[in-house]
Amino acid sequence: MSAIIENNQLPFSAKFLQFYKDRTLLAILLSLFAVMFIYGIFFTENYLTITNFKAIIRDAALYGIMAIGLTFVTLSGNFFLLSLKETASICGVTFAMGMATGFGSPDLAGNFLVSLLAALAVGVVSGVIQGYFVGMGGNPIVVTLGGAGILYGIGAWWSDNLVINFTRPHDAEWLGTGSFLGLPSITWSFILIAIAAEIVLRHTNFGRKVYLVGANKAAGKATGHENFSMAIIVFTICSVCCAFVAVAFVAQMDSAQSNYFSAEFGSSGDMTILVIATVMVGGNSIMGGYGSTLRTSLGAIFIAMVDNMMVLQGFNSGPRIVGVGLMIVFSIIVFGLFAKGSRAQE
Amino acid sequence: MDNFLKKITKDVDLSFAILLSFCVYVFFAINIEVFFSHNISFAILERFAVLGLVGLALTICIIAGEIDLSIGSNAALCAVIVVKLTDPLGAPLAMIIGLSVSTLIGATQGFVIAFIRIRAIVITVGTLMLLRGVALLIAEEKTVMLTDFRVPDFITTKVLMYFSPASLTVIFIFICVGIFMRYTKYGREIYAIGGARKEALTAGIPLRRPMIIAFALSGFCAGFAGTVIGLKSGTAQGLGLQYLLLAGTVAAFVGGVSILGGKGGVLGAAIGALTVNFLNTGLVFYALQVHFVQLFTSVLLVIVIVFQTMSRVFDSRQARKSLLATIDERKTSLLEKKRSALG
Numbered sequence: 001m002s003a004i005i006e007n008n009q010l011p012f013s014a015k016f017l018q019f020y021k022d023r024t025l026l027a028i029l030l031s032l033f034a035v036m037f038i039y040g041i042f043f044t045e046n047y048l049t050i051t052n053f054k055a056i057i058r059d060a061a062l063y064g065i066m067a068i069g070l071t072f073v074t075l076s077g078n079f080f081l082l083s084l085k086e087t088a089s090i091c092g093v094t095f096a097m098g099m100a101t102g103f104g105s106p107d108l109a110g111n112f113l114v115s116l117l118a119a120l121a122v123g124v125v126s127g128v129i130q131g132y133f134v135g136m137g138g139n140p141i142v143v144t145l146g147g148a149g150i151l152y153g154i155g156a157w158w159s160d161n162l163v164i165n166f167t168r169p170h171d172a173e174w175l176g177t178g179s180f181l182g183l184p185s186i187t188w189s190f191i192l193i194a195i196a197a198e199i200v201l202r203h204t205n206f207g208r209k210v211y212l213v214g215a216n217k218a219a220g221k222a223t224g225h226e227n228f229s230m231a232i233i234v235f236t237i238c239s240v241c242c243a244f245v246a247v248a249f250v251a252q253m254d255s256a257q258s259n260y261f262s263a264e265f266g267s268s269g270d271m272t273i274l275v276i277a278t279v280m281v282g283g284n285s286i287m288g289g290y291g292s293t294l295r296t297s298l299g300a301i302f303i304a305m306v307d308n309m310m311v312l313q314g315f316n317s318g319p320r321i322v323g324v325g326l327m328i329v330f331s332i333i334v335f336g337l338f339a340k341g342s343r344a345q346e
Numbered sequence: 347m348d349n350f351l352k353k354i355t356k357d358v359d360l361s362f363a364i365l366l367s368f369c370v371y372v373f374f375a376i377n378i379e380v381f382f383s384h385n386i387s388f389a390i391l392e393r394f395a396v397l398g399l400v401g402l403a404l405t406i407c408i409i410a411g412e413i414d415l416s417i418g419s420n421a422a423l424c425a426v427i428v429v430k431l432t433d434p435l436g437a438p439l440a441m442i443i444g445l446s447v448s449t450l451i452g453a454t455q456g457f458v459i460a461f462i463r464i465r466a467i468v469i470t471v472g473t474l475m476l477l478r479g480v481a482l483l484i485a486e487e488k489t490v491m492l493t494d495f496r497v498p499d500f501i502t503t504k505v506l507m508y509f510s511p512a513s514l515t516v517i518f519i520f521i522c523v524g525i526f527m528r529y530t531k532y533g534r535e536i537y538a539i540g541g542a543r544k545e546a547l548t549a550g551i552p553l554r555r556p557m558i559i560a561f562a563l564s565g566f567c568a569g570f571a572g573t574v575i576g577l578k579s580g581t582a583q584g585l586g587l588q589y590l591l592l593a594g595t596v597a598a599f600v601g602g603v604s605i606l607g608g609k610g611g612v613l614g615a616a617i618g619a620l621t622v623n624f625l626n627t628g629l630v631f632y633a634l635q636v637h638f639v640q641l642f643t644s645v646l647l648v649i650v651i652v653f654q655t656m657s658r659v660f661d662s663r664q665a666r667k668s669l670l671a672t673i674d675e676r677k678t679s680l681l682e683k684k685r686s687a688l689g
Binding site: 079080133136137138139141142143145146147148149150152153154156157161258270273276277280286287316317318319320321322323324325326328329332333336337 | 413415458462463464465467468469471472473474475476477478479480482483485486487584588591592595596599605635637638640641642643644645647648651652655658659
């Protein structure tokens with residue numbers, strides 16, 4: 001959107017340069033993909049197997065879905081949420097509570113639909129409240145940092161900081177460990193959510209508004225699209241994505257605890273930072289208005305690929321975190337250098 | 347009385363900070379008998395040595411209009427380096443090495459931010475992860491420990507009833523940074539690029555120098571906090587100290603910095619850190635689990651954000667009202683002039 005607006009004011013040569021710049025980032029990402037892929041084929045054992053690729057996409061799906069939710073927030077110019085893992089953990093606790101005890105009424109215990117709706121409702125409520133504060137003019141980083149502490153505190157308080165177990169067989173198995181046409185359900189959800197998000201962003205009125213508000217808040221306000229309602233909607237979308245990931249993860253593990261998504265989750269230490277990293281490595285502009293969920297999905301798969309390769313090479317968690325950190329810093333610097341002078345700064 | 351009111355309304359956020367810290371202190375002093383005692387005061391100042399520094403680090407960054415998310419990792423890295431090097435090199439040399447690494451990391455961040463002209467939150471999220479990984483690498487993914495736990499005793503001995511060398515050094519750092527920020531050219535530049543960056547750059551203030559100084563200072567403070575924690579406990583972990591970000595942010599915001607930059611000061615940071623310390627120390631007496639401490643600290647942050655947002659909205663409404671009033675006045679006076687001219 002922003003590129004279109006800028007393009008109309010520029011002469012042809014500048015237009016061409018702009019077009020080239022836009023595509024260069026994608027080209028860099030794709031060539032890095034290719035390099036990693038070729039390196040993997042020749043130097044890593046068991047890399048080129050279908051099982052391994054399934055594992056990569058399955059890994060990518062967990063934080064990819066959250067990152068797609070976060071992309072809406074980033075595109076609308078509200079930076080990012082620091083409360084991703086806390087939102088996920090409180091939703092996971094809610095879901096596990098529903099599956100284990102049915103929120104106090106034994107009739108509902110193990111009822112998948114009620115538990116799912118409760119978890120999603122918790123996500124919606126936390127998203128709306130945080131979005132409200134951000135829309136009122138609070139800084140997203142600070143508001144969600146406070147929100148993170150409160151959500152984690154409530155989740156730990158509610159579950160007494162214990163692991164909540166529920167036994168198999170339960171109704172949520174199909175989501176946790178089930179598979180369809182050879183791919184796990186979570187991977188299918190990732191693909192479907194990615195396509196849906198791309199369609200919403202590209203072809204609906206709401207999606208274009210997200211880009212408009214992110215690219216130019218003042219213009220958005222002047223044309224009647226205030227950040228207030230936008231912040232509430234995008235924060236809700238993001239929180240609901242977190243809730244969905246939490247439900248799928250808890251369904252897989254048959255248990256939940258308030259710090260399931262905290263330190264040492266997966267490979268890279270911290271779920272929140274990993275998701276933000278995914279958005280950045282994909283090459284979305286943190287200032288908003290530029291990027292797409294397709295990039296985010298590619299970023300998720302890229303991070304999962306690198307991580308997978310390092311695991312197969314036998315690295316410990318230290319070098320793996322350094323690897324992901326270097327990827328983020330590299331993509332930020334490359335993006336910053338390419339966008340220098342245009343919209344890198346407000 | 348008028349003078350007093352003027353002083354309060356001149357810096358509403360700072361007055362609110364003082365009021366809030368007073369309220370928190372009085373609440374605990376009433377409910378807990380021993381709260382108002384020498385030992386507790388000593389404990390509060392000991393905690394202040396860590397939290398005050400982190401709050402100061404974030405305050406400087408926020409004054410420059412940016413936010414440094416990597417202070418937790420920076421502190422953890424410095425703690426790991428110091429604890430690891432204390433055995434072979436001795437504590438003083440280890441501290442110097444650790445602090446210079448932290449300061450250098452901060453300065454590099456500042457340089458990158460000013461050179462590429464990106465927002466600090468973007469790059470510091472990356473360095474948060476990178477530094478954490480480096481700390482893990484240096485610690486070889488284990489908890490690093492001192493072999494001789496008597497080595498760091500010198501920083502916890504009591505001096506003058508309330509102080510320890512650690513807290514005295516921190517207070518000294520506070521005074522130095524306060525003077526630097528307030529009375530030197532370089533300090534004023536940090537305020538300038540935070541408060542009105544475009545105007546400051548147009549007026550000829552370089553972006554790189556203040557940015558590098560601000561982030562180097564913040565890296566130094568974070569590193570010092572990590573050093574104190576590491577030496578006091580005698581252990582350090584690569585993945586530890588991430589809670590410092592929340593605590594530091596709360597301290598900075600309670601102290602009255604504005605996220606828009608250019609506002610706030612060292613005094614505010616000290617008051618904010620003290621408030622958070624009162625809260626943490628008070629909650630210890632209720633024997634609550636750690637997530638409750640986090641919950642209450644976050645509630646404190648939300649209260650401050652709500653207050654700041656409300657006061658900003660109130661201010662803009664007042665400004666709008668007064669603007670409309672002046673426009674109305676002008677209109678009526680013009681109309682009267684026309685009428686009198688027409689006769």
